[in-house]
Amino acid sequence: MIEIIRVREGAFNPKGNWTREQTMLAFKLYCEMPFGQLDSRNKEIIALSKMIGRTPGAVAMKCLNIASLDPKITESGRVGLGNASSLDKKIWGEAHADWEAVIAECEELLAYIHKEKKLPEPETLPIEERDFTGDVRAALVKQRVGQSFFRRAVLSSYGERCCISGVSDRRFLVASHIVPWNEDATIRLHPGNGLCLSAIHDKAFDKHLFSLTDDHRVILSKHLKNSKDDFLRQVFWVAEDKKISPPDKFAPEPSFIARHREKMIQDAI
Structure with missing residues (x-):
């Protein structure tokens, strides 16, 4: 089990500017999806939109804004949407300074959402059954x-x-x-x-x-x-x-x- 953190009120507000929490999870999805599949009809984008309170179109656009920060994308002539916010840039910089910390934060947010919305637990790779202590098991997960x-x-x-x-x-x-x-x-x-x-x-x-x-x-x-x-x-x-x-x-x-x-x-x- 990933540790479930306490999330501030308004973290997944469906209106107004994107929050850090919403942007973090959009960033993670951008990393995990092929560039050509960043489309509002994609099932993973639809699923995330329901979890964070944004429309599929908004999530797809956010991912394409994040894409504009990726040198590999821009060097190839693909520019994303080119409207990356200061928060997008901040999270991009944080990830490149410490990927493990950023992805851990994303996983904690997902665990919180699954608990709050009573969704099935996100899949994790299996751990062989041994007599691990709580701390060791958490580290392995x-x-x-x-x-x-x-x-x-x-x-x-x-x-x-x-x-x-x-x-x-x-x-x-x-x-x-x-x-x-x-x-x-x-x-x-x-x-x-x-x-x-x-x-x-x-x-x-x-x-x-x-x-x-x-x-x-x-x-x-x-x-x-x-x-x-x-x-x-x-x-x-x-x-x-x-x-x-x-x-x-x-x-x-x-x-x-x-x-x-x-x-x-x-x-x-």
Whole structure:
């Protein structure tokens, strides 16, 4: 269970300016949905509109306003609606300073709404049955919820396809961290710290057997280049110098790519 916070009166007012609480949840939805699905007829937008007291059209417009803050969107010629408010910009900045804190706040708001409206509890990834203490279980739930957000955000950014192989079966797709989960809590949920990879590409990337150049071309480690395994040669050698398929949102952060590449180089020494 996510901790249920006390929410101030008027947090989900259907009239007037958007509140912080409403904007936070619209921001989370923007992160988790493909850009092309930000439409008032989308079932997730309709569901959120009912929860926060805004119309589906207003939620879709808010998501498109938030999109105008995403450099990947604007660099591609898509400008969203270009009417981002100061509150939109504030939340965007807060998220990029500490993604884990912002997503945790969003999950607490959702837990509050589900309780107040007597809605079914939001789904979380299962935790194996063990004799965990309350604090440990709460921490595990928080971690699983964060992982679920990261997966949705990364896969939606890449159109649910491996950015190297093009594999589109979700059973084989992984939201792969560029900077490992345990290295920096402030970026572990940053969608720009993720690549959508097939399971085998994720494993190799996690082991620093390949990395990316600054312009997102695949570079193989000497370990893969020297491999005698026919299968690995077939899978990875054809990818060398190939540019990954770009995401629709949240381009890989250059500094994160550089950190990963440097680790690959160090491992090869």
